[in-house]
Amino acid sequence: DIVLTQSPGTLSLSPGERATLSCRASQSVTNSYLAWYQQKPGQAPRLLIYGASSRATGIPDRFSGSGSGTDFTLIISRLEPEDFAVYYCQHYGSTIFTFGPGTKVDIK
Amino acid sequence: QVQLVESGGDLVKPGGSMRLSCEASGFTFSDYYMSWIRQAPGKGLEWVSYISNSGSSMYYADSVKNRFTISRDNAKNSLYLQMNSLSAEDTAVYYCARRTGSSRAFDIWGQGTMVTVSS
Numbered sequence: 001d002i003v004l005t006q007s008p009g010t011l012s013l014s015p016g017e018r019a020t021l022s023c024r025a026s027q028s029v030t031n032s033y034l035a036w037y038q039q040k041p042g043q044a045p046r047l048l049i050y051g052a053s054s055r056a057t058g059i060p061d062r063f064s065g066s067g068s069g070t071d072f073t074l075i076i077s078r079l080e081p082e083d084f085a086v087y088y089c090q091h092y093g094s095t096i097f098t099f100g101p102g103t104k105v106d107i108k
Numbered sequence: 109q110v111q112l113v114e115s116g117g118d119l120v121k122p123g124g125s126m127r128l129s130c131e132a133s134g135f136t137f138s139d140y141y142m143s144w145i146r147q148a149p150g151k152g153l154e155w156v157s158y159i160s161n162s163g164s165s166m167y168y169a170d171s172v173k174n175r176f177t178i179s180r181d182n183a184k185n186s187l188y189l190q191m192n193s194l195s196a197e198d199t200a201v202y203y204c205a206r207r208t209g210s211s212r213a214f215d216i217w218g219q220g221t222m223v224t225v226s227s
Contacts, residue, residue, distance in 0.1 A: 092212035097155035
């Protein structure tokens with residue numbers, strides 16, 4: 001089974017800064033099936049990016065996804081106060097869904 | 109609006125059983141694959157199971173295989189998760205989620221229901 005690794009575990013930044021989050025797969029995966037989610041405390045996750053680079057409905061353009069093969073990146077171009085949260089990558093393959101362990105973006 | 113509402117979570121003793129429900133509204137439920145995803149306290153997300161739109165195909169994570177059963181009633185716009193032989197490791201918030209078609213992502217999530225397994 002594919003294992004997703006996310007780095008860093010925690011990212012401490014200030015509002016207005018750029019956040020770069022990494023998701024690495026243990027083997028090459030299908031770009032079409034790589035997604036990113038945001039989760040705030042006490043809330044359900046929210047889909048941000050699907051197909052590695054397509055923004056979900058209503059997601060601001062400061063969020064962007066890229067990557068292929070085994071390495072994927074979520075970039076938040078300028079952090080807004082509401083962006084401080086935990087971010088998960090997720091992959092689908094061979095009838096199984098896999099989530100990464102998450103990256104927490106907190107306020108420096 | 110498009111919405112998923114879970115129910116049925118509670119405190120249950122180890123070895124016990126529980127059935128979770130998820131009621132959908134605001135979209136054509138029978139068009140979509142649906143899934144259960146859980147999150148243990150302070151931990152990350154773990155996919156549990158999914159079911160095809162017709163209910164004819166079901167898949168499970170190894171951690172719940174042969175103990176959990178996913179089902180749906182399209183006439184009632186409802187998704188279910190029957191959980192048997194529960195252990196402390198099953199303690200989590202359980203979310204139902206709608207799976208998109210082509211991208212295999214989860215675009216709509218419920219608010220979650222808490223299952224606590226403890227004596």
